Amino acid sequence: MPAPQLKLPTIQNWNCHSCAGCCRQHEIEITTEEKERIEKQRWDQDESIPTGQPVFVKIGLSPVSNRYRLAHQEDGSCIFLDEKGLCRIHAKFGEPAKPLACQVYPYAFHPAGNDIAVSLRFSCPSVVSNLGKRVDQQSTEIRKIVDQVLPKRRKTPPPPRLTAKESLGWPDTLKVVGSLSQLFQSSETRFLINLLRALAWVELIEQSRFETIRGERLDEFLSLISQAIVQEYPGDLELSRTPISRLGGIQFRLLAAQYARKDTYAEASRGLIRRLSLFRSALKFTLGKGNIPCLQDRFAAVPFSQLEESFGALPSESEKLFARYYRVKIQGLHFLGAAYYDIPFVEGFYHLALMFPAIMWIARWIAVSEGRSTLQVEDVNEAMAIADHHHGYSPVFGMPHFRSRVRNLSRSQDIKKLITWYGL
Numbered sequence: 001m002p003a004p005q006l007k008l009p010t011i012q013n014w015n016c017h018s019c020a021g022c023c024r025q026h027e028i029e030i031t032t033e034e035k036e037r038i039e040k041q042r043w044d045q046d047e048s049i050p051t052g053q054p055v056f057v058k059i060g061l062s063p064v065s066n067r068y069r070l071a072h073q074e075d076g077s078c079i080f081l082d083e084k085g086l087c088r089i090h091a092k093f094g095e096p097a098k099p100l101a102c103q104v105y106p107y108a109f110h111p112a113g114n115d116i117a118v119s120l121r122f123s124c125p126s127v128v129s130n131l132g133k134r135v136d137q138q139s140t141e142i143r144k145i146v147d148q149v150l151p152k153r154r155k156t157p158p159p160p161r162l163t164a165k166e167s168l169g170w171p172d173t174l175k176v177v178g179s180l181s182q183l184f185q186s187s188e189t190r191f192l193i194n195l196l197r198a199l200a201w202v203e204l205i206e207q208s209r210f211e212t213i214r215g216e217r218l219d220e221f222l223s224l225i226s227q228a229i230v231q232e233y234p235g236d237l238e239l240s241r242t243p244i245s246r247l248g249g250i251q252f253r254l255l256a257a258q259y260a261r262k263d264t265y266a267e268a269s270r271g272l273i274r275r276l277s278l279f280r281s282a283l284k285f286t287l288g289k290g291n292i293p294c295l296q297d298r299f300a301a302v303p304f305s306q307l308e309e310s311f312g313a314l315p316s317e318s319e320k321l322f323a324r325y326y327r328v329k330i331q332g333l334h335f336l337g338a339a340y341y342d343i344p345f346v347e348g349f350y351h352l353a354l355m356f357p358a359i360m361w362i363a364r365w366i367a368v369s370e371g372r373s374t375l376q377v378e379d380v381n382e383a384m385a386i387a388d389h390h391h392g393y394s395p396v397f398g399m400p401h402f403r404s405r406v407r408n409l410s411r412s413q414d415i416k417k418l419i420t421w422y423g424l
């Protein structure tokens, strides 16, 4: 099999700015080889690590488990994070000596036929703020990481399904993904209109049958539905807020709460007391009355109702951020198939479309926590970093109850309403 080409995002910049956010947020599971490599680095003899402090922790309670993760310091940060916010392994032995997961972040690599689509995680503040060198000019560095990630004997995996019932080959699947991405390219049209167009476009894909629509006929079909959608949602369309159905409101609050958490799934599943407190807060999110349970220290206890007021139009910087976010996620195939709980294209896009109201709901919570009723660019940036930490990584989002929540929101047409409700 020929070496895979990298499909890099053309609109994204990134370099690490050593904010240490990822070293404070993630648990890093390590392979046996990585454990052995770190043991040979003799951190037990290094003064920077307190005497007797283990640098690994066993995962799970089973005595036969041989899964390990890096230990954490008392403040929750990685054991190897130093006072200057730098990685001790990196400083002493160079980047290749670190666990592979640390080298890969914030990149995410997904099969695109024989090639590799490169996406990024917006949980990294430098990705959100578009800081650093253009990603498409860093192919040499990225390829070195990809070479370590890819198995030596690699086969082209099957393409993600288009819908629950239909699949196209890789070339046609990539055409559909490419056409969807184009809907976010127009910088002259407001982001909200582009998102509504994309949602309506994907609904048309869901309603169509593709037995005979392949190859050139697919090109024609995609171009026709794109034109139809632009007519349905002209660039100068006046948008207004439409209230969400009662059931839709409950489903959305439960979804947004999941995105607003700071904890990882592993933490959430620890301990009966923890589970009881999660159950109590799920009940409050279902009712949507009184104060919002504080899911993390960042948020104040403010009434649910305060997030339902109009916060006005999106700041123009945030419009640009969302357009970039959707293009990177779509081009990087970061919403379907292998990258996203093996979910088909249509359903995966409904999940991705819901990221917008979820991020906006969290941004409002941040603003209200600081006593404001208008949004600042920083609120949206921070909310995106919080929510995208989970996108495609927290197992709960691929579970049947969560998937059925998203399907219900799509059937009741509430996704569309949520986009304008929290976008205006």
Ligand code: SF4
Residues within 6 Å of the ligand: 015, 016, 017, 018, 019, 020, 021, 022, 023, 105, 106, 123, 124, 125, 126, 127
């Ligand atoms: S969160 Fe991003 S910028 Fe901060 S240390 Fe990690 S990779 Fe670097």
